[in-house]
Amino acid sequence: MRGATGSTNAGAARATPGDMAALLDGSDEGIVLCDAGGVVLLANAAAARLAPEIVPGRPVPPQLDPAGSSMVTYGGRVIRVRTEAAGDHRALYLSEAPSLPRRAEFLLEAARRLFASLHPRRCARAAVDLGTEFLCDLAVVVLPPATNRRVEWIRAVAGHPGPEEGVMPLSTALRVPGLTDALAGLTHGSGGRQDAGAVPDWLLPEGFGPAVDLLVFPLPGNSVPAGAMALVRRAGRPAFDDEALAMVRDLASRAGAALSAASLFREQSAVNAILIDDLLPPDLPEVEGMRLAGRLRSSQQAGAVGGDFYDVYMSETGAGHDSGIGIVERPPLIILGDVCGKGARAAVLAGQVRQSLRALLLLESRPVQLLELLNRSLLASPAPNSYVTLVLAALRVAPDEHVLVDLAVAGHPPPLVLRRDGTVEEAPARGSLLGALKKTVVRPATVDLAPGEVCLLYSDGITEAFGGPTRREMFGEERLKEALASCAGMPVDALVERLEQISSEWLAGGQQDDRALLAVRAGGHDPATGTETGTATVATPGAMTVWAETTG
Amino acid sequence: MTQAGMTGGPAGTGAGTAVERYLKLIGEADEYGAVDLVLDLIDEGVPAEDVLLRVVAAGQRRVGELWAAGDWSVAREHGATAVSERAVAAIAGRVRSKPTRGRVTVACADGEYHALPTRMLAEVLRLRGWRVDFLGASVPGPHLITHLHQTGPDVVALGCMIATRLPRAHATIAACRAVGVPVLAGGAAFGADGRFARLLGADAWAPTADAAADRLAAGLPSFAAGSDGAVHLGDEEYGYLTRHRAEVLARVLDLLRESYAPMGGYSERQLEHTAEDLGHIADFLAAALYVHDAILFTDFVTWTCEVLSARKVPAESVVLGLRLFRDVLADCPRAGALLAEGMEAATASRPSGGSPPRVT
Numbered sequence: 001m002r003g004a005t006g007s008t009n010a011g012a013a014r015a016t017p018g019d020m021a022a023l024l025d026g027s028d029e030g031i032v033l034c035d036a037g038g039v040v041l042l043a044n045a046a047a048a049r050l051a052p053e054i055v056p057g058r059p060v061p062p063q064l065d066p067a068g069s070s071m072v073t074y075g076g077r078v079i080r081v082r083t084e085a086a087g088d089h090r091a092l093y094l095s096e097a098p099s100l101p102r103r104a105e106f107l108l109e110a111a112r113r114l115f116a117s118l119h120p121r122r123c124a125r126a127a128v129d130l131g132t133e134f135l136c137d138l139a140v141v142v143l144p145p146a147t148n149r150r151v152e153w154i155r156a157v158a159g160h161p162g163p164e165e166g167v168m169p170l171s172t173a174l175r176v177p178g179l180t181d182a183l184a185g186l187t188h189g190s191g192g193r194q195d196a197g198a199v200p201d202w203l204l205p206e207g208f209g210p211a212v213d214l215l216v217f218p219l220p221g222n223s224v225p226a227g228a229m230a231l232v233r234r235a236g237r238p239a240f241d242d243e244a245l246a247m248v249r250d251l252a253s254r255a256g257a258a259l260s261a262a263s264l265f266r267e268q269s270a271v272n273a274i275l276i277d278d279l280l281p282p283d284l285p286e287v288e289g290m291r292l293a294g295r296l297r298s299s300q301q302a303g304a305v306g307g308d309f310y311d312v313y314m315s316e317t318g319a320g321h322d323s324g325i326g327i328v329e330r331p332p333l334i335i336l337g338d339v340c341g342k343g344a345r346a347a348v349l350a351g352q353v354r355q356s357l358r359a360l361l362l363l364e365s366r367p368v369q370l371l372e373l374l375n376r377s378l379l380a381s382p383a384p385n386s387y388v389t390l391v392l393a394a395l396r397v398a399p400d401e402h403v404l405v406d407l408a409v410a411g412h413p414p415p416l417v418l419r420r421d422g423t424v425e426e427a428p429a430r431g432s433l434l435g436a437l438k439k440t441v442v443r444p445a446t447v448d449l450a451p452g453e454v455c456l457l458y459s460d461g462i463t464e465a466f467g468g469p470t471r472r473e474m475f476g477e478e479r480l481k482e483a484l485a486s487c488a489g490m491p492v493d494a495l496v497e498r499l500e501q502i503s504s505e506w507l508a509g510g511q512q513d514d515r516a517l518l519a520v521r522a523g524g525h526d527p528a529t530g531t532e533t534g535t536a537t538v539a540t541p542g543a544m545t546v547w548a549e550t551t552g
Numbered sequence: 553m554t555q556a557g558m559t560g561g562p563a564g565t566g567a568g569t570a571v572e573r574y575l576k577l578i579g580e581a582d583e584y585g586a587v588d589l590v591l592d593l594i595d596e597g598v599p600a601e602d603v604l605l606r607v608v609a610a611g612q613r614r615v616g617e618l619w620a621a622g623d624w625s626v627a628r629e630h631g632a633t634a635v636s637e638r639a640v641a642a643i644a645g646r647v648r649s650k651p652t653r654g655r656v657t658v659a660c661a662d663g664e665y666h667a668l669p670t671r672m673l674a675e676v677l678r679l680r681g682w683r684v685d686f687l688g689a690s691v692p693g694p695h696l697i698t699h700l701h702q703t704g705p706d707v708v709a710l711g712c713m714i715a716t717r718l719p720r721a722h723a724t725i726a727a728c729r730a731v732g733v734p735v736l737a738g739g740a741a742f743g744a745d746g747r748f749a750r751l752l753g754a755d756a757w758a759p760t761a762d763a764a765a766d767r768l769a770a771g772l773p774s775f776a777a778g779s780d781g782a783v784h785l786g787d788e789e790y791g792y793l794t795r796h797r798a799e800v801l802a803r804v805l806d807l808l809r810e811s812y813a814p815m816g817g818y819s820e821r822q823l824e825h826t827a828e829d830l831g832h833i834a835d836f837l838a839a840a841l842y843v844h845d846a847i848l849f850t851d852f853v854t855w856t857c858e859v860l861s862a863r864k865v866p867a868e869s870v871v872l873g874l875r876l877f878r879d880v881l882a883d884c885p886r887a888g889a890l891l892a893e894g895m896e897a898a899t900a901s902r903p904s905g906g907s908p909p910r911v912t
Contacts (some may be wrong), residue, residue, distance in 0.1 A: 472803065
């Protein structure tokens, strides 16, 4: 600069420091001089407008001090920063980036983030994040009040990590001016401007300072508001201008649409979850004298229900019923079956079979008669193609930790039995499928399990899985028997898991049917066995690697 | 993690001896003994996280080594792991923690069945105050994404142990991030330095369960940042190998029959196991092509040679298999280069004293 120190123009009037300050303050560009350590020596008025945190004597906020030139987001706006050497010091020149691209960027980001998730909380988080990134210093979304007069809120504060959230009484939330109307879908004044001086304590975090401008507006949803939003600018920042108000309208309409879609999805998911709950396999109970383990994989990956099913019916003692109805005493009973079809429709029929059996069991306990009754009930069902195959097994505890398994099979692959010496046999039970013919033919069988021996019930999704090294070979019963034999001595849940893993690896990501496994092992606990059936081939490499191991 | 409590506890409960006793119990599939051991440690004041990581995980690490060395059978290894699952569940049941942090979904990558390390991560996060949904082994992508829409977690922690699952893990990471949820990746498959986690677009990576908990405590972005023109992984050769895996394997098997006389006497099951082993080579080769990383493949080859030599199978058979793959994949120069490096690794891992293998 020439003339600043008066060295070149002796005799003429000199610029005073006051003149210099006025000159700098008159610039639209923010001008900051800082020392080599980044501490501000002087800053003009435009710099203070753009970033109130730039104060002489304090370090420049690190985002605003890049090497060279760059665009940075700071305090809800995009600032172009240019750094130049100035003698021993450095000068920063700050200017706000043109606003049109800013709005375009805002719209792109809003579309990307607001519609990414179908979860209301995630949508609300995206909305408040967008608010503080593009528009304000603090943004809060208040979701519609629940029936218990409490509301969920999500708040983001510029410069703070991730949004916070919580629940509060509706009456406390409504201390925000204009919120009552906003939650009812009404907007006041210019874009919902409210008295910033009337902001309640809960809205602002400690140390935030006074609010200078406050907008409170509804998030329009499907005929009912999806919530309300409040945006705050803190002292030192300008009030929301027309440009900002236009962006606020964009934010409100998009966030409202996203939130209402998410709320709809949540409602439907909740209904779905209730309906599905009875169709999912039950948690397996502890049964005296034996161990149970089961696995179910559905071909419909997102739905998690299908036509394969299993269930456990705990023993009925008959005692304690003085209602005059003769309740039949019986041991615990397990079933595993497969209904015709796939997906939700099949799952509903499977659920009906399980419920029918629960009722029938109150009056009948003999496996063959149960199948007969179930067949009649299926034939009477109005649903078409109510064909079911299943295995029914009554589990009787016998002396010396033996378990006697009374099996009745209806059109289903007969269970496999793993003996202590590692041999595998097929249970001799046979029978016709249910729901097709008036007369069922069932040939029951009883299997005696010594301690440690296993009876495995499975569905044909396991044996009829196509895959293998060539990708088009059926897994087949022989391979299942061999896999089961390799599990001798394993705890029963490890056995079931291993069989499922072998089956999945056979499928290698190919098309899969529903697959079910249910195993019972005699003996109250998995005994220590020294049986070493070491046919160690190279199983999956890296089998036992642990997170803690990869510190290399 | 502090050593206190592990070495300073009552006599006989130091970490070293606790791990040894634990290993003995799980080796006998003694569930009650193992559960009693870990619960006693907790009752004696050892932090639950230490019991998880310094006893159970340490014991499982030994199990892996014992299996690799051929000392333990597959059945024994699976039995031990099942008991450890119960031990982890028992610890989780004994030590309650109040959720004070956000919500995390923990899942194993699609096709990944080694759930225990990831399960332990889930428990460590729960102990550190996170609300955790653990979805278990081999979580299909659509299942995971449905869960994310339904529960809206702050972050997904994805475990993957075997490198062959990386392409599917990549799809899952991208899907999570597309719905805005950042992903923390962990497990051996992502590389000892986490290089594959970064490559596949994960927002963070951690080598161990406790490091993962620390990383989450430090905070991740609340919305997964947009990927700036995501790296394009996989290429023509990867596509060819995955599409024609069955044909490639069949041709390699045929060539092997011609050049390896003992195969004539193989039973059908032995042939099937051989095909499975060759399948692993194909899958690791595909994974290495996918992430453009030769070390992934050579590490697998070296490891395989060690496992096989513990079972009295000479490394030469691996070299032979790799060479046949190279012959069949003659039109795939990148695969050929990887296979050549694999052969070198297999040769180097061969115990000294044997006859030098012919590599042409």
